[in-house]
Amino acid sequence: xxxxxxxxxxxxxxxxxxxxxxxxxxxxxxxxxxxxxxxxxxxxxxxxxxxxxxxxxxxxxxxxxxxxxxxxxxxxxxxxxxxxxxxxxxxxxxxxxxxxxxxxxxxxxxxxxxxxxxxxxxxxxxxxxxxxxxxxxxxxxxxxxxxxxxxxxxxxxxxxxxxxxxxxxxxxxxxxxxxxxxxxxxxxxxxxxxxxxxxxxxxxxxxxxxxxxxxxxxxxxxxxxxxxxxxxxxxxxxxxxxxxxxxxxxxxxxxxxxxxxxxxxxxxxxxxxxxxxxxxxxxxxxxxxxxxxxxxxxxxxxxxxxxxxxxxxxxxxxxxxxxxxxxxxxxxxxxxxxxxxxxxxxxxxxxxxxxxxxxxxxxxxxxxxxxxxxxxxxxxxxxxxxxxxxxxxxxxxxxxxxxxxxxxxxxx
Amino acid sequence: xxxxxxxxxxxxxxxxxxxxxxxxxxxxxxxxxxxxxxxxxxxxxxxxxxxxxxxxxxxxxxxxxxxxxxxxxxxxxxxxxxxxxxxxxxxxxxxxxxxxxxxxxxxxxxxxxxxxxxxxxxxxxxxxxxxxxxxxxxxxxxxxxxxxxxxxxxxxxxxxxxxxxxxxxxxxxxxxxxxxxxxxxxxxxxxxxxxxxxxxxxxxxxxxxxxxxxxxxxxxxxxxxxxxxxxxxxxxxxxxxxxxxxxxxxxxxxxxxxxxxxxxxxxxxxxxxxxxxxxxxxxxxxxxxxxxxxxxxxxxxxxxxxxxxxxxxxxxxxxxxxxxxxxxxxxxxxxxxxxxxxxxxxxxxxxxxxxxxxxxxxxxxxxxxxxxxxxxxxxxxxxxxxxxxxxxxxxxxxxxxxxxxxxxxxxx
DNA sequence: GCAAATAATTCAATGGCTGAACAAATAGCG
DNA sequence: CGCTATTTGTTCAGCCATTGAATTATTTGC
Numbered sequence: 077x078x079x080x081x082x083x084x085x086x087x088x089x090x091x092x093x094x095x096x097x098x099x100x101x102x103x104x105x106x107x108x109x110x111x112x113x114x115x116x117x118x119x120x121x122x123x124x125x126x127x128x129x130x131x132x133x134x135x136x137x138x139x140x141x142x143x144x145x146x147x148x149x150x151x152x153x154x155x156x157x158x159x160x161x162x163x164x165x166x167x168x169x170x171x172x173x174x175x176x177x178x179x180x181x182x183x184x185x186x187x188x189x190x191x192x193x194x195x196x197x198x199x200x201x202x203x204x205x206x207x208x209x210x211x212x213x214x215x216x217x218x219x220x221x222x223x224x225x226x227x228x229x230x231x232x233x234x235x236x237x238x239x240x241x242x243x244x245x246x247x248x249x250x251x252x253x254x255x256x257x258x259x260x261x262x263x264x265x266x267x268x269x270x271x272x273x274x275x276x277x278x279x280x281x282x283x284x285x286x287x288x289x290x291x292x293x294x295x296x297x298x299x300x301x302x303x304x305x306x307x308x309x310x311x312x313x314x315x316x317x318x319x320x321x322x323x324x325x326x327x328x329x330x331x332x333x334x335x336x337x338x339x340x341x342x343x344x345x346x347x348x349x350x351x352x353x354x355x356x357x358x359x360x361x362x363x364x365x366x367x368x369x370x371x372x373x374x375x376x377x378x379x380x381x382x383x384x385x386x387x388x389x390x391x392x393x394x395x396x397x398x399x400x401x402x403x404x405x406x407x408x409x410x411x412x413x414x415x416x417x418x419x420x421x422x423x424x425x426x427x428x429x430x431x432x433x434x435x436x437x438x439x440x441x442x443x444x445x446x447x448x449x450x451x452x453x454x455x456x457x458x459x460x461x462x463x464x465x466x467x468x469x470x471x472x473x474x475x476x477x478x479x480x481x482x483x484x485x486x487x488x
Numbered sequence: 489x490x491x492x493x494x495x496x497x498x499x500x501x502x503x504x505x506x507x508x509x510x511x512x513x514x515x516x517x518x519x520x521x522x523x524x525x526x527x528x529x530x531x532x533x534x535x536x537x538x539x540x541x542x543x544x545x546x547x548x549x550x551x552x553x554x555x556x557x558x559x560x561x562x563x564x565x566x567x568x569x570x571x572x573x574x575x576x577x578x579x580x581x582x583x584x585x586x587x588x589x590x591x592x593x594x595x596x597x598x599x600x601x602x603x604x605x606x607x608x609x610x611x612x613x614x615x616x617x618x619x620x621x622x623x624x625x626x627x628x629x630x631x632x633x634x635x636x637x638x639x640x641x642x643x644x645x646x647x648x649x650x651x652x653x654x655x656x657x658x659x660x661x662x663x664x665x666x667x668x669x670x671x672x673x674x675x676x677x678x679x680x681x682x683x684x685x686x687x688x689x690x691x692x693x694x695x696x697x698x699x700x701x702x703x704x705x706x707x708x709x710x711x712x713x714x715x716x717x718x719x720x721x722x723x724x725x726x727x728x729x730x731x732x733x734x735x736x737x738x739x740x741x742x743x744x745x746x747x748x749x750x751x752x753x754x755x756x757x758x759x760x761x762x763x764x765x766x767x768x769x770x771x772x773x774x775x776x777x778x779x780x781x782x783x784x785x786x787x788x789x790x791x792x793x794x795x796x797x798x799x800x801x802x803x804x805x806x807x808x809x810x811x812x813x814x815x816x817x818x819x820x821x822x823x824x825x826x827x828x829x830x831x832x833x834x835x836x837x838x839x840x841x842x843x844x845x846x847x848x849x850x851x852x853x854x855x856x857x858x859x860x861x862x863x864x865x866x867x868x869x870x871x872x873x874x875x876x877x878x879x880x881x882x883x884x885x886x887x888x889x890x891x892x893x894x895x896x897x898x899x900x
Numbered sequence: 901g902c903a904a905a906t907a908a909t910t911c912a913a914t915g916g917c918t919g920a921a922c923a924a925a926t927a928g929c930g
Numbered sequence: 931c932g933c934t935a936t937t938t939g940t941t942c943a944g945c946c947a948t949t950g951a952a953t954t955a956t957t958t959g960c
């Protein structure tokens with residue numbers, strides 16, 4: 077999803093308005109204080125007359141609303157501030173993970189307006205049943221959203237696995253899913269969202285990708301290029317380049333868990349040898365720390381590790397240091413390749429960041445050619461748990477912001 | 489450089505024509521046979537009236553010319569084919585490398601219209617002297633181009649090293665350059681190219697990046713996302729994603745030579761350990777093959793290797809296999825991360841591809857998670873030597889094609 | 901030689917932006 | 931308290947590029 081939407085085909089008179097609607101709305105979304113029409117005119121280069129006309133359309137379409145004037149010193153007629161509407165279109169975020177189902181609603185401004193999490197071990201549950209339960213949760217979410225004056229205009233589902241263009245989940249190893257036709261299964265249920273031109277009714281995507289998108293749009297705005305690593309049982313990465321998620325040729329980018337860090341090392345489920353996952357995956361860390369894994373559900377394993385590390389447990393500290401070193405080798409490679417200056421540790425890694433960051437930074441310092449000139453930041457994710465669900469919902473509303481014309485055409 | 493140029497700021501009436509000029513010109517450039525105005529109308533979605541008007545501008549500006557009608561069966565007035573002009577704007581490509589200087593001129597259609605290579609060991613030559621010699625060669629090239637009816641509208645210089653945004657060569661290890669202010673040094677000479685709005689007079693970029701761009705625009709058109717690896721003394725990669733070169737946050741992407749392939753392995757010049765360069769760099773292969781390196785200039789070393797391998801020399805074959813395996817480990821990591829389906833071996837690797845490809849493919853097959861669903865192609869570069877110079881010149885004319893309005897404004 | 905077919909151009913109508921003039925609303929100053 | 935300077939936002943004529951239909955141009959096939 078590109079933020080600046082380039083018209084692919086013919087550029088006609090109407091495209092002009094479409095592009096300027098997106099331009100103005102994007103400015104309003106990016107501003108840190110409510111801008112006036114005059115501010116927008118100088119920022120965009122449009123005349124005040126045009127901005128007024130564009131804003132009128134946006135107001136009529138419930139995409140922005142006027143707020144209290146931003147305080148200003150000096151003479152002159154006071155400005156009317158413009159903010160993203162807290163009523164109007166909203167995105168539905170869905171997530172199926174190993175040990176929970178999550179649903180949330182995010183409004184235009186990126187605020188989470190509804191959130192439900194249902195904790196349960198999903199591995200023994202059939203995909204259709206899991207999705208049915210998710211739909212039920214989504215129904216409640218929609219009613220809540222409607223009550224708040226929001227209209228759901230699209231949904232995105234995060235899954236911990238490989239998803240193809242059609243929404244088919246090819247493989248979600250930790251969930252035990254294989255070739256699950258999510259769109260077909262969801263089509264059996266009544267529709268959850270309103271159809272809006274330019275916004276797909278349902279997008280199915282990798283959890284790591286959507287978590288990275290959530291990080292991209294979190295406040296305060298961070299860098300526009302970064303690597304977001306979700307460390308769970310598997311290790312996935314979302315690659316954000318120039319403000320857009322890079323999905324790869326087939327949409328299967330980000331499999332950082334299978335970067336070889338010890339080419340002749342431990343065998344991996346993927347068929348390769350010495351994959352990062354075997355050294356920095358949750359199971360590997362837990363085993364190295366000497367914790368019996370069977371007794372621990374996935375989400376409490378990291379909490380327990382953090383607890384032990386906090387208490388100074390030597391085994392836990394060593395396990396985390398070794399995992400961080402392996403992670404650092406992989407990250408150093410990625411940074412050498414892509415020249416990123418920010419790495420975000422998300423998922424289970426977020427809580428372990430205090431112990432993982434130092435060895436990761438050490439590997440970067442010694443292995444990255446350009447580290448001397450361009451320091452690399454490694455930090456935990458700002459979004460907490462269920463980041464993928466929030467990112468999923470956010471990805472829907474970002475589409476509205478990037479192409480408001482579709483929504484406006486709908487609501488007349 | 490994005491092919492579809494999204495207007496960053498205000499979209500005014502004139503932008504409309506600018507965008508449609510780019511749209512139509514881009515179609516003409518991408519077509520494999522000269523399209524008629526009617527073809528362009530159906531392809532772009534514009535009306536024939538608009539296409540005629542746009543084409544008139546392009547004809548007046550010497551960007552396209554009418555060709556013999558494309559053969560067509562059936563009744564009706566015959567179409568007039570449109571092709572990119574073989575007179576008009578052209579790009580100047582420059583390259584400084586370890587053992588040669590190269591200059592070339594590429595026209596709108598991507599044809600190389602002039603080419604000069606001067607072989608010499610540039611390591612003992614001061615940067616200012618090397619650039620002065622290059623300028624002299626470029627002067628000859630410009631005169632040749634002018635004689636052919638071409639106007640140079642921009643230049644790009646390829647350097648085997650790290651270049652920052654301002655054109656400062658921070659480090660070119662194999663050339664022995666450090667903090668060389670190329671634009672300042674070239675400013676001392678009379679200008680080589682005409683100034684055109686939207687086209688920088690001089691771009692300095694990494695050799696691997698520009699070689700990748702050359703590959704991107706070579707005929708027949710290949711994939712729009714791929715990894716181009718230049719294997720010389722160092723190993724650099726150009727990463728092309730969705731038809732655009734990915735430069736990274738600082739412009740220092742593609743340092744694949746320093747991907748760790750044996751984290752506890754050989755020490756590398758960069759300060760790291762076990763970098764790919766130590767296992768698949770030219771010096772490493774030559775040493776492993778048992779060739780005395782000192783006697784061989786860089787460009788004959790690979791030729792000699794290929795010769796030996798062709799003859800079945802066991803040491804050479806083993807050295808190439810090991811290098812290919814190391815390369816494969818690194819490439820597998822990249823493919824896992826970026827989900828690319830094409831890897832191009834360029835530079836010194838091109839000639840060694842017959843022996844490098846099999847082990848690279850073997851590593852990909854065993855290490856890439858998605859290899860089973862999405863086969864990865866590994867092939868040698870189609871451009872020969874001096875690919876970077878051709879890519880550099882091509883990058884200039886691609887700007888004209890992407891934003892023709894600037895050139896048209898100039899030539900009135 | 902005429903009809904059918906395809907290519908390209910002409911021209912009034914339309915939509916959206918610009919620029920300048922105007923209306924609205926406030927602070928500062930005597 | 932009233933006047934002026936200042937800034938915001940709106941109105942309106944003019945302009946520009948696209949559209950769509952009608953027109954002209956040029957060939958094939960009967």
